[in-house]
Amino acid sequence: MGIIVSGMRPTGKLHLGHLYVLENWVKLQKDYDCHYFVADWHALSTTFEENSSMKENTRQMVTDWLAVGIDPEKSVVFVQSDVLSHAELHLIFSMITPLSWLERVPTFKDQIHQLKEQGKDINTYGFLGYPLLQAADILMYKADAVPVGEDQLPHLELCREVARRFNYLYRPIFPEPQGLLARVPLLPGIDGRKMSKSYQNDIAIGAEPEVVKEKVNAMVTDPARIRKTDPGHPEVCIVHQYHSIYNADKLSELEEDCRGGKIGCVACKKLLVASLEQVMAPIRERRAEILKRPGYVEDVLVQGAVQARQKAEETMKEVRQVVSA
Numbered sequence: 439m440g441i442i443v444s445g446m447r448p449t450g451k452l453h454l455g456h457l458y459v460l461e462n463w464v465k466l467q468k469d470y471d472c473h474y475f476v477a478d479w480h481a482l483s484t485t486f487e488e489n490s491s492m493k494e495n496t497r498q499m500v501t502d503w504l505a506v507g508i509d510p511e512k513s514v515v516f517v518q519s520d521v522l523s524h525a526e527l528h529l530i531f532s533m534i535t536p537l538s539w540l541e542r543v544p545t546f547k548d549q550i551h552q553l554k555e556q557g558k559d560i561n562t563y564g565f566l567g568y569p570l571l572q573a574a575d576i577l578m579y580k581a582d583a584v585p586v587g588e589d590q591l592p593h594l595e596l597c598r599e600v601a602r603r604f605n606y607l608y609r610p611i612f613p614e615p616q617g618l619l620a621r622v623p624l625l626p627g628i629d630g631r632k633m634s635k636s637y638q639n640d641i642a643i644g645a646e647p648e649v650v651k652e653k654v655n656a657m658v659t660d661p662a663r664i665r666k667t668d669p670g671h672p673e674v675c676i677v678h679q680y681h682s683i684y685n686a687d688k689l690s691e692l693e694e695d696c697r698g699g700k701i702g703c704v705a706c707k708k709l710l711v712a713s714l715e716q717v718m719a720p721i722r723e724r725r726a727e728i729l730k731r732p733g734y735v736e737d738v739l740v741q742g743a744v745q746a747r748q749k750a751e752e753t754m755k756e757v758r759q760v761v762s763a
């Protein structure tokens with residue numbers, strides 16, 4: 439069975455944009471030996487000053503993972519910082535990696551620049567080494583494939599380069615993992631910008647029906663449309679973009695009715711709320727079930743850490759042996 443590794447920073451409750459990433463993780467459990475972890479050290483690389491909610495965010499996020507169908511009986515579910523050897527492997531990789539490899543990772547300069555505009559200086563050693571820590575996360579479990587978003591492909595490229603260099607310098611113990619891009623629909627936030635909790639334009643996975651309704655009601659529609667009978671322009675409407683995912687079968691009909699001024703925005707939004715509820719209800723129910731069992735999420739993570747440490751230790755034994763021969 440192929441080996442899969444993937445991680446997410448602990449951002450707390452997840453939103454609809456994450457749901458498709460998670461559904462892909464859930465599917466992979468059937469055919470692969472999966473390792474899913476909370477990348478809390480990675481989060482520290484940009485938020486070392488605002489670390490107060492790390493534990494709570496981890497708990498919330500893992501609750502969502504389980505509610506969506508990540509199954510701890512099938513997958514190893516753990517927190518990165520519970521497996522200290524990730525740091526050890528990162529250190530060893532840092533010895534063999536030329537600085538220029540890290541400096542040319544596109545996300546490096548981009549993100550420093552972006553965060554500087556928000557008044558944040560992350561010109562740190564840890565931030566530069568971020569993709570190397572990610573390589574350690576992945577190679578530790580000898581992953582064959584890593585389900586990630588497109589933005590992470592440069593990190594995987596670096597991961598393969600590091601594996602190749604290690605294998606060449608010492609002994610060939612690491613595979614060269616491939617990125618697995620899932621088809622994830624582009625879901626904007628309710629204001630049309632990228633969906634993000636920090637913009638408060640997100641819809642949480644398993645949100646209460648009133649909240650979903652409120653969010654959908656706040657969605658930006660065609661500003662030129664004042665009366666129901668005015669012809670609408672679905673191409674500029676966020677609600678319509680959501681319908682293209684949640685009501686794909688009725689899309690052409692909806693579009694026609696909108697352009698012809700036959701369906702108003704209120705009715706159109708009502709329809710979307712109902713479709714979202716179908717997606718949300720089962721997740722909300724499972725979330726509630728999980729929360730009824732005190733200590734369950736913590737137990738899952740303790741068990742996961744035990745399994746992960748065991749696998750990590752096997753790799754580290756090999757690594758130590760060939761590095762300090």
Ligand code: TRP
Pocket residue numbers: 443444445446447477480571572575576584585586590
């Ligand atoms: N860098 C990833 C992100 O920001 C998170 C991550 C850390 C990761 N380590 C990983 C993803 C290993 C896949 C595999 O989204």
